[in-house]
Amino acid sequence: MSDTSERTDGAKMIEIGPLADLAPDSARRVDVDGHRLAVIRIGDDVYVIGDECSHADYSLAEGEIDSDDKTIECWKHGSAFSVETGDPTSMPAIKPVAVYTVRVEDGVIHVEVSS
Numbered sequence: 001m002s003d004t005s006e007r008t009d010g011a012k013m014i015e016i017g018p019l020a021d022l023a024p025d026s027a028r029r030v031d032v033d034g035h036r037l038a039v040i041r042i043g044d045d046v047y048v049i050g051d052e053c054s055h056a057d058y059s060l061a062e063g064e065i066d067s068d069d070k071t072i073e074c075w076k077h078g079s080a081f082s083v084e085t086g087d088p089t090s091m092p093a094i095k096p097v098a099v100y101t102v103r104v105e106d107g108v109i110h111v112e113v114s115s
């Protein structure tokens with residue numbers, strides 16, 4: 001987290017690291033500014049969703065990615081979540097997880113979080 005730019009509405013873009021450090025079709029948990037995030041790379045696209053499964057407190061970043069469906073599956077009970085919308089696509093989870101705006105600039109991933 002070497003760079004932060006804050007906006008007037010309190011949201012800010014936070015640098016979370018080089019894209020090259022995240023292998024294609026992999027995910028990593030990152031904690032920034034009180035937000036627990038699952039940073040997911042599918043091909044060269046990066047998605048950031050809330051890391052905590054909406055069914056129980058398990059890390060989605062430890063789940064398996066389906067790069068065709070653009071989902072990540074909670075390893076505990078098998079609910080899959082869309083990395084684009086945060087919506088669960090299978091039971092038992094029924095609530096969405098948060099979706100964060102992400103930007104890759106000059107090979108560096110930035111995520112927008114609120115204060």
Ligand code: FES
Pocket residue numbers: 053054055056057058074075076077078079091092093
């Ligand atoms: S904890 Fe994720 S599906 Fe149950």
